[in-house]
Amino acid sequence: MVIDMTTRRGFLATLVAATAAPTLTWADAGSPRFLAAAQEPTGSFALFGLTSQGKETFRIALPARGHAGAGHPKRPQAVTFARRPGTYALVIDCARGRVTQTLAAPNGYHFSGHGAFSADGDTLFTGEVDNSTGAGWIGKWSQSEGYRRIGSFPSGGIGPHEIVRLPDGHLAVANGGIIAALDDERTKLNIDTMRPNLSYLAPDGTLVDQIELPQDLHQNSIRHLATRPDGTVAFAMQWEGDSALHPPLLGLHMRGEIPALCDTPAPLAPRMRQYVGSVAFDAGGQQIAITCPKGGVVALFDHKGQFTDMATRADVCGIGPVPGGFVVTDGFGGILELGTDGQRPLALFDRTWDNHLVLV
Amino acid sequence: MKPVLTLICALMATPVAADVNTVIESHILPGYAAFAQATETLAADAQVCGAEALRPAWNDAFDAWLGVSHLRFGPAEQDGRSVTIAFWPDPRGATPKALDTLFADQDPIINTPEGTTQISVAARGLFALEYLLYDPEFAEDTPYGCALIRALTTDLAAIARHIDDEWKGGYATTLRTAGRAGNTTFLSDREADQALFTALLTGLEFTADQRLGRPMGEFDRPRPARAEAWRSDRSQRNVVLSLRALSDLAHHLTGGAVNTDAALNHAIALASALNDPALAGVSDPSGRLKLEIVQQAVHAARDAAVAEIGPSLGVSAGFNSADGD
Numbered sequence: 001m002v003i004d005m006t007t008r009r010g011f012l013a014t015l016v017a018a019t020a021a022p023t024l025t026w027a028d029a030g031s032p033r034f035l036a037a038a039q040e041p042t043g044s045f046a047l048f049g050l051t052s053q054g055k056e057t058f059r060i061a062l063p064a065r066g067h068a069g070a071g072h073p074k075r076p077q078a079v080t081f082a083r084r085p086g087t088y089a090l091v092i093d094c095a096r097g098r099v100t101q102t103l104a105a106p107n108g109y110h111f112s113g114h115g116a117f118s119a120d121g122d123t124l125f126t127g128e129v130d131n132s133t134g135a136g137w138i139g140k141w142s143q144s145e146g147y148r149r150i151g152s153f154p155s156g157g158i159g160p161h162e163i164v165r166l167p168d169g170h171l172a173v174a175n176g177g178i179i180a181a182l183d184d185e186r187t188k189l190n191i192d193t194m195r196p197n198l199s200y201l202a203p204d205g206t207l208v209d210q211i212e213l214p215q216d217l218h219q220n221s222i223r224h225l226a227t228r229p230d231g232t233v234a235f236a237m238q239w240e241g242d243s244a245l246h247p248p249l250l251g252l253h254m255r256g257e258i259p260a261l262c263d264t265p266a267p268l269a270p271r272m273r274q275y276v277g278s279v280a281f282d283a284g285g286q287q288i289a290i291t292c293p294k295g296g297v298v299a300l301f302d303h304k305g306q307f308t309d310m311a312t313r314a315d316v317c318g319i320g321p322v323p324g325g326f327v328v329t330d331g332f333g334g335i336l337e338l339g340t341d342g343q344r345p346l347a348l349f350d351r352t353w354d355n356h357l358v359l360v
Numbered sequence: 361m362k363p364v365l366t367l368i369c370a371l372m373a374t375p376v377a378a379d380v381n382t383v384i385e386s387h388i389l390p391g392y393a394a395f396a397q398a399t400e401t402l403a404a405d406a407q408v409c410g411a412e413a414l415r416p417a418w419n420d421a422f423d424a425w426l427g428v429s430h431l432r433f434g435p436a437e438q439d440g441r442s443v444t445i446a447f448w449p450d451p452r453g454a455t456p457k458a459l460d461t462l463f464a465d466q467d468p469i470i471n472t473p474e475g476t477t478q479i480s481v482a483a484r485g486l487f488a489l490e491y492l493l494y495d496p497e498f499a500e501d502t503p504y505g506c507a508l509i510r511a512l513t514t515d516l517a518a519i520a521r522h523i524d525d526e527w528k529g530g531y532a533t534t535l536r537t538a539g540r541a542g543n544t545t546f547l548s549d550r551e552a553d554q555a556l557f558t559a560l561l562t563g564l565e566f567t568a569d570q571r572l573g574r575p576m577g578e579f580d581r582p583r584p585a586r587a588e589a590w591r592s593d594r595s596q597r598n599v600v601l602s603l604r605a606l607s608d609l610a611h612h613l614t615g616g617a618v619n620t621d622a623a624l625n626h627a628i629a630l631a632s633a634l635n636d637p638a639l640a641g642v643s644d645p646s647g648r649l650k651l652e653i654v655q656q657a658v659h660a661a662r663d664a665a666v667a668e669i670g671p672s673l674g675v676s677a678g679f680n681s682a683d684g685d
Binding site (some may be wrong): 039057067113186243244245265267277294314316317332341344352353354355 | 432433437439440441443444449450451452480481482544545547549550551555556558569570574678679680681683684685
């Protein structure tokens with residue numbers, strides 16, 4: 001059924017494309033709410049469109065494992081990044097179901113795995129890392145010129161990971177602080193001296209604000225971000241210090257203010273295993289959730305960052321907002337809704353969902 | 361449903377469903393029942409004031425805990441119970457600090473069971489009791505000390521009883537009926553296998569990295585005071601008993617994983633032969649080397665389980681959790 005629909009849509013889309021300027025929208029890709037990559041039982045990889053109820057709207061084969069991506073704000077177009085240390089990104093036409101372009105990281109750099117579009121969709125910003133120093137850069141690509149590379153600027157720190165666009169058009173960048181070797185183990189080279197930060201950059205690259213954690217938390221790598229319409233940024237961390245310590249793994253920040261670190265009650269904090277894989281606000285901005293795939297839990301906080309609850313789900317990682325709660329995906333193929341009344345399974349697929357749900 | 365699934369699996373490779381029932385009946389339920397029994401005895405004995413006389417019952421309770429401490433899912437994780445039972449590692453000394461505060465204030469909050477649940481988790485459970493029974497600073501039979509021991513043993517017994525009740529009263533069924541309609545915890549039977557397999561791996565990692573790794577420290581800076589339960593000379597015993605429990609789990613999980621069984625038996629034999637109750641031997645190079653050899657044996661047992669039990673069940677260490685971003 002799904003395949004038929006996709007094919008028919010693809011056929012219609014082709015007709016439209018042949019007769020007029022391409023003005024496809026996300027409705028032509030089945031109106032997904034989220035994009036998610038997965039590994040299939042055969043070992044192959046694919047990108048899927050998902051509704052907020054966990055229904056599949058499309059499947060597009062990928063040549064290799066991806067990390068995260070960015071959905072174009074208007075066109076049914078996604079950019080997915082290769083898994084680290086990735087040197088390419090794929091532009092995917094989600095309506096026609098095919099990879100249309102490959103973007104290469106500049107020589108001597110690799111993609112961080114995350115990116116963001118400008119609000120008008122004309123500029124794609126990509127997180128990039130200088131292989132020789134670990135210094136972070138943001139690449140700029142013009143969507144309307146066929147993703148021509150139009151420049152780059154420093155990310156404001158070492159080892160950038162996630163990038164998000166703020167409501168005012170600025171970018172927030174999680175500079176994780178880690179210099180990683182390009183070997184298979186991704187050996188971390190500077191754990192003793194790492195200094196992660198959260199940087200705010202204007203679209204022209206001007207650094208407008210930057211926060212660092214207190215010295216005793218300098219080994220808390222800031223890696224994942226989410227934003228709320230009021231400009232609040234939720235930043236999630238991975239602890240690289242003593243494994244017997246359980247520092248906060250979530251922080252909230254609004255530009256010009258002092259960041260707030262969100263504590264998890266002492267008996268529950270060890271369950272997070274010092275590692276957050278994704279962070280999200282719910283659709284109303286009333287709750288914040290962090291997924292902890294190593295610990296198999298999701299920690300929930302209210303809009304001020306007060307801990308409220310902890311849900312259990314093995315290998316949970318992808319998370320996205322729905323009204324009143326969240327949708328989460330896991331490495332066992334599950335898609336669940338987390339609301340104020342607990343967790344509810346939406347679907348179970350025979351595939352392993354990868355790290356992130358990308359909001360369209 | 362089950363025969364069809366088994367057939368499909370047999371065609372693909374040779375994974376078989378774990379014997380979840382056997383694990384529940386022969387490993388999990390007896391383990392929690394023993395822990396509930398041992399903590400109840402401890403609480404009963406604590407009604408008479410006397411730290412030294414209470415040590416055997418406390419040791420029995422700790423022994424029983426090691427039979428189930430690796431089962432980090434279900435009722436033991438509810439409300440952070442496992443952390444409350446065993447607050448360790450404690451690198452910043454939160455337990456003695458919290459106990460100091462209670463003594464200094466002679467805080468009456470411990471006079472009711474509800475009040476006791478409100479104190480810091482660092483001041484509850486087996487490790488707070490270890491200070492009260494063995495540490496010279498705390499182990500005096502003062503009226504407040506005795507009242508605190510009574511409160512903490514009663515609290516511990518209540519937690520153990522809740523876990524035991526919840527396993528018997530529903531969670532065992534939840535695990536057993538994985539994949540059936542209405543089961544919102546385990547969406548497929550593979551997820552039950554996965555939970556047990558993960559418990560085995562994380563249990564082995566905890567013993568290798570924490571129980572053995574923390575006192576080992578760096579080669580030129582061993583840290584004997586970081587050993588688990590060194591005040592009561594239980595550090596080596598904890599390593600051995602945790603490995604025995606994990607061996608029991610592995611055995612029931614598959615009914616015969618030859619390499620894993622052998623690797624675990626080897627690790628148990630090495631740990632048993634240490635003759636170093638508090639693992640204080642890490643302070644000299646030859647003692648440290650012995651510990652390192654045990655640690656390598658535990659790592660080897662983990663690798664054997666990943667290579668042997670994982671594929672036999674059709675599960676792995678986890679797609680996202682094992683990978684990082």
